[in-house]
Amino acid sequence: MYDLILLMGAAFAAGIVNTIAGGGTFLTFPALVLTGMPPILANATSAVAVFPGYLGGVVGFRAEIAQLDRRRLMLMTATALLGGMAGGLLLLVSSDAAFAAIVPFLLIGATAVFVWGDWLRAWLGRSARSVTPFGAVGLFLVSLYGGYFNGGLGIVLLALFTMWGMADIHQMNGLKNAMSFAVSAVSVAVFALAGLVAWPQALAMMVAATVGGYAGAPLSRLLPRAAVRAGIALAGFGTGAVFLWRLIA
Template sequence: MPDYLVLAAAAFGAGTLNTVAGGGTFLTFPALVYTGVPVVAANATSAVAVFPGYLGGAAGFYREIAAFDRRRLVKITAWTAAGGLIGSLLLLVSSNAAFAAVVPFLLALATLTFAFGERLQGWARRRGGGAADSPVSALLVAIYGGYFNGGLGIVLLALFALWGMRDLNVMNGLKTGLSFVLSAISVATFALAGLVAWPQAAVMMVAATLGGYAGAPLARALPRQVVRAVVIAVGSAMSLIFFARLLG
C-alpha cells in the first residue's frame, strides 16, 4: 500500500506538471524505480501512466490540428509513428543494465532541454526561415520519444520552429497530437511485449488524469518562472540520484 501511495502521488504530480509546463516523466519514472520496478519496465509503465493526458490535450487542440494542412499532417504523423516504433523496439532489446547506464544521461538531457528550451526554440526560429519539413529530423526526435519520453514536447516545439512554424497554438496542437500518436504506438508495443506493470499503471493513469485536471487552475495561478524552476530542480535532482546509483 505505501508503494501505491507513492506512485499515485507521483502520477498526480506528473499530470499536474504536464498540464502546467511539462516534465511529468521526472516524477513517474523515478517513483516506479523507487518502488522496485526494473528500469526498462519502469520506463514502459511510465509511458502508459501519462498516456491519457495526451489524448485530452489533443482533443483540446482539435481546431488547430484540423486546420493544419492535411497532406503535411499525414506525412509528419507517418514519420513520427515510424520513429516511435523504432524507439520502442530499441527499448525492448535493451537490458536493464544497459538502460540503467543511459538513464542518467537521458534525464540530464531532458532537464537541459527543458531548462534551455526557449533559447533552443529561438535559435531554431532564427535558423528556420520556412525550412522544409525534414523526415530525418522528425524520425530522430520520434525515436528518442519512443525510447525515452522525457522532454519530448520541448524538442518537438524546437523542431517545428526549425521548420519555420510561428503560430504557437498550432505548434502546441501538433506537438500534443504527435505525442499522442507516438505514445499510442509505444504503449501498444510495450503492452504486447509484456513490459508494463499493469497494477501500477492503472493506479497511475487515474492519478495522472486527476492531476492533469487539477493542473489547469494551478497553471493560471502560479507564475511561469516558479513552475519552470520547480521542474528544473526536480529534473536535476533525479539526474543526480541516478548518476549516484550508476556510480555506486
C-alpha cells in the same frame, strides 16, 4: 500501500505539470524506480501512465490542428508512428544495465532542454531557418527518442517545430500533442505486447494523472510558471545525478 500513494501522488503532480509546462515524466519515472521497479519496466510503465493526457491535448487544440494541411499531417503522423515503434523496439532489446547506463544522460539532457527550451527555440528561430520545413528525418529521430524514453518529448518536438520555421505557439502545441500521442500510442502498444508494463501501477497512475491534468487548468492560473519549472528542473537534474552516482559508484 505506501508505494501506491507515492506513485499516485507523482502521477497526479505529473498531470498538473504536463498541463502547465510539460515534463511530467521527470516525476513518474523516478517514482517508479524508487519503489524498486527495474529501469526498463519503470520507463515503459511511466509512458503508459502519462499517455491519456496527450489525447486531451489533441482535443483541446483540434481547431489549430485542423488548420494544417491534411496530407502533410498524415505523413507526419506516419513518420511519428514509425519512429515511436523503432524507439519502443530499441528499448525491448536494451538490457536493464545498458538502459541504466544511458538514462542519467537522457534525464540530464532532457531536463536541460526543458529548462532552457524557450531560449533554445528563440535561438533556433533566429539561426536555423534553412532547415527543411516538416522534414521527415528530424521528426523520425525525435520520435525514436520519444519511443525509447518519453522524458521531455514535448519540449524537443517544440524545438524541432521552431527549426521548421513555425511561429504560432498554439498550433505548435496542438501539433506537439498530436505527434506525442502517435509516438506514445505505438510505443505503449509495443510495451504492452512485450509484457513490459506493470499494469496495477500503470492503471492507478493513469487515473491520478488524468485527474491531475484536469486540476492543472485552474492551477495554471494560480501557480507561477517559473516555480513549476524550477520544481521540475530540481526533480530532473536531481534524479539524473542520483542515477549517475549509482552508475559510477
